[in-house]
Amino acid sequence: MARKYSAILTIAVALFADGATASADEMLVSEGNYPQFLLDEPLTDDEGSDGRNDKKVEAFYMDVFPVTNADFRDFVAQHPKWQKSKIPTIFADRRYLSHWESDLSFEPRLNLSPVTQISWFAAKAYCEWRGGSLPTIDQWEYVAFNRGKDKEAIFNQSIDWFSRPNPTVFPAISDLTKNEFGIAGIYGVIWEWTSDFNSFMSPTDGREGNGSDLFCGGGSRFANDKADYPRFMRYAFRSSLKASYTIRNLGFRCVRSFK
Amino acid sequence: MKAIFSILTLAFLSISGKIMADDELPSASVYHLSNYWTDQSGKAFGMDSLAGYNVVMAMIYTSCPSACPMIIADLKHIEKGLSAEELKRTRFVLVSFDAEKDSAEKLLEFSHKMKLPAPAWTLLKGSAADVQALSQTLEIKYRPLATGDFAHSNTILVLDKHGVIIRRQEGREGMEDTIKALSL
Numbered sequence: 001m002a003r004k005y006s007a008i009l010t011i012a013v014a015l016f017a018d019g020a021t022a023s024a025d026e027m028l029v030s031e032g033n034y035p036q037f038l039l040d041e042p043l044t045d046d047e048g049s050d051g052r053n054d055k056k057v058e059a060f061y062m063d064v065f066p067v068t069n070a071d072f073r074d075f076v077a078q079h080p081k082w083q084k085s086k087i088p089t090i091f092a093d094r095r096y097l098s099h100w101e102s103d104l105s106f107e108p109r110l111n112l113s114p115v116t117q118i119s120w121f122a123a124k125a126y127c128e129w130r131g132g133s134l135p136t137i138d139q140w141e142y143v144a145f146n147r148g149k150d151k152e153a154i155f156n157q158s159i160d161w162f163s164r165p166n167p168t169v170f171p172a173i174s175d176l177t178k179n180e181f182g183i184a185g186i187y188g189v190i191w192e193w194t195s196d197f198n199s200f201m202s203p204t205d206g207r208e209g210n211g212s213d214l215f216c217g218g219g220s221r222f223a224n225d226k227a228d229y230p231r232f233m234r235y236a237f238r239s240s241l242k243a244s245y246t247i248r249n250l251g252f253r254c255v256r257s258f259k
Numbered sequence: 260m261k262a263i264f265s266i267l268t269l270a271f272l273s274i275s276g277k278i279m280a281d282d283e284l285p286s287a288s289v290y291h292l293s294n295y296w297t298d299q300s301g302k303a304f305g306m307d308s309l310a311g312y313n314v315v316m317a318m319i320y321t322s323c324p325s326a327c328p329m330i331i332a333d334l335k336h337i338e339k340g341l342s343a344e345e346l347k348r349t350r351f352v353l354v355s356f357d358a359e360k361d362s363a364e365k366l367l368e369f370s371h372k373m374k375l376p377a378p379a380w381t382l383l384k385g386s387a388a389d390v391q392a393l394s395q396t397l398e399i400k401y402r403p404l405a406t407g408d409f410a411h412s413n414t415i416l417v418l419d420k421h422g423v424i425i426r427r428q429e430g431r432e433g434m435e436d437t438i439k440a441l442s443l
Contacts, residue, residue: 089286090396120395133388198395199402201410243395 066114158230
């Protein structure tokens with residue numbers, strides 16, 4: 001593991017001597033609790049979220065930065081079956097790495113930007129190559145919750161991002177700001193894959209079954225924090241994905257178990 | 260002469276079947292997944308060994324209280340809708356969501372209880388990671404619940420003899436179309 005990391009580092013440093021910081025750097029994310037997005041039973045109007053619905057997340061290592069184009073090129077150079085001319089359509093749609101000029105080349109200015117146009121299968125294979133995996137929704141959301149700090153700033157940053165078109169070149173990872181956990185670029189740059197993104201099913205809206213419940217609120221009736229618009233966006237976005245999809249602003253980072 | 264010809268044909272078929280299972284899979288084939296399964300008899304099972312058959316595939320778990328018995332009832336309904344000739348070319352495959360609790364013994368017991376005889380029916384278990392990758396490939400949603408149960412979508416898929424998904428049945432609607440997909 002350590003050897004692989006230092007190999008990546010050496011290559012990265014050799015290729016991009018300036019600013020090629022440790023793109024393979026990871027942080028230990030200590031264990032803790034975070035509020036679940038959806039509750040088993042809706043809260044009544046006068047009930048606040050009082051921690052009853054918190055979920056515990058065990059400690060894990062997470063990449064400080066999203067995986068970059070240069071990182072991903074190292075991987076496909078060693079594993080040609082994930083190159084864009086070779087990948088089967090069952091693992092990636094036709095726009096896979098469409099911003100790359102060929103199997104192993106892209107504009108140098110993309111080197112240290114997060115890699116996007118990447119499918120779940122390819123992201124997963126990269127993380128496994130590194131000896132890790134994609135984060136679960138719980139792990140990712142726990143980091144995004146930021147121990148409840150800077151809530152308003154994070155909210156505004158996210159809302160601002162939703163309203164901005166994608167840039168031609170995503171910012172270099174060294175320009176991304178770190179949150180409370182020391183993890184950079186969680187808000188406002190790209191969406192990120194999670195291992196179990198297909199585990200999210202919206203609760204029924206009450207039009208079927210008992211039928212006596214109102215259905216106007218839809219899934220939001222079950223939400224822990226009905227005002228957390230960015231989180232609604234993330235869950236809605238994830239549930240719209242399929243594992244072979246590649247999207248202009250969807251990238252990933254990896255985690256590794258702490259044991 | 261005729262006998263020699265048949266033997267040659269058989270030899271050719273088995274060779275081409277082999278080639279098909281390795282390099283010449285269509286790009287959209289599910290059998291590109293390199294994962295490892297164990298069947299209800301406890302033997303290692305490679306999904307690419309299904310190449311050459313039409314496959315009806317669904318994901319279940321054996322302790323499932325309500326939805327899975329319904330899926331199996333639907334699969335049996337589909338089985339009944341096939342001719343003897345079609346049945347010969349068809350395999351029914353059930354893959355467990357429950358990587359932890361569904362052992363080969365549990366699968367075998369379940370196959371007896373539900374009357375799912377081999378070789379027409381194959382029940383598979385795999386690692387949690389392989390189950391997840393397969394569910395993503397088949398576009399089946401699932402989530403482990405605190406109770407030990409799984410919330411999951413009720414999907415029945417038909418794969419052609421190269422492992423390409425040619426039919427997706429969500430819920431109980433469209434069973435006749437699923438049967439039709441198997442008569443090709």
